[in-house]
Structures are given as structure tokens and as C-alpha cells.
Amino acid sequence: TFVVTESCIKCKYTDCVEVCPVDCFHEGPNFLVINPEECIDCTLCEPECPVNAIYPEDDVPRGQELYVALNAELAALWPVIATRKDPPPDAAEWDDMTGKLPLLER
Ligand code: SF4
Numbered sequence: 001t002f003v004v005t006e007s008c009i010k011c012k013y014t015d016c017v018e019v020c021p022v023d024c025f026h027e028g029p030n031f032l033v034i035n036p037e038e039c040i041d042c043t044l045c046e047p048e049c050p051v052n053a054i055y056p057e058d059d060v061p062r063g064q065e066l067y068v069a070l071n072a073e074l075a076a077l078w079p080v081i082a083t084r085k086d087p088p089p090d091a092a093e094w095d096d097m098t099g100k101l102p103l104l105e106r
């Protein structure tokens with residue numbers, strides 16, 4: 001399965017959702033996740049993210065392993081998103097930020 005990692009927090013560009021053939025992205029207030037039970041590993045979403053937030057489960061950046069479980073947990077709680085929407089107005093200010101996990105809204 002593929003996993004959305006920290007870079008997405010407060011950026012949420014949503015380019016990824018348009019290409020997913022099985023609509024497995026789920027949307028929270030300032031982050032998206034992939035439902036691991038639905039993802040078919042097609043790889044299409046990975047290059048669409050402008051901040052490179054999407055990785056294969058076995059290749060998430062060091063220190064971000066917790067996002068594997070976080071995607072599964074939050075996908076069960078959040079609604080599906082399959083259509084692109086405008087990012088937050090200040091998204092670009094957060095592109096290169098790290099340590100964003102405490103800012104994740106549920
Ligand atoms: Fe959807 Fe394919 Fe990305 Fe999985 S890898 S989330 S199926 S676009």
C-alpha cells in the first residue's frame with residue numbers, strides 16, 4: 001500500500017486524489033490519508049504530490065514509520081475525497097516545514 005506522510009500536513013494540495021482509480025483517499029481537516037485496505041499499489045498518486053508526501057509503505061522516510069498506522073487509523077474515520085479542491089491559502093508556507101505532526105487536526 002501507499003502512505004501519505006508528514007509533508008501533506010497543512011499543504012493538502014489534493015492533486016493525488018484525482019488520479020486514484022479506486023478512490024482510496026480520505027480527507028481530514030488539514031491532511032489526507034490512504035486506506036490501506038483499498039489501495040491497489042498502482043503508483044499513480046506518488047508523482048502527483050507537489051511536496052512528495054506519498055511513499056510506498058516499505059519506503060517511508062526514516063522517522064515517519066508511524067504514518068503507516070496513522071493512515072490506516074484515520075482512513076477509517078474520515079470521508080473519501082475523489083475530487084481536487086483548492087489547497088489552504090497558506091499551503092506554500094508549509095511546503096518545506098518539518099515537525100508538522102503536532103499540527104495535525106483530527
Ligand atoms: Fe490510489 Fe494507486 Fe495511490 Fe494506491 S497507489 S492510493 S490505488 S493512486
Ligand code: F3S
Binds near residue numbers: 009032049054
Ligand atoms: Fe497531500 Fe500531496 Fe495529496 S500535499 S493532498 S498528498 S497532493
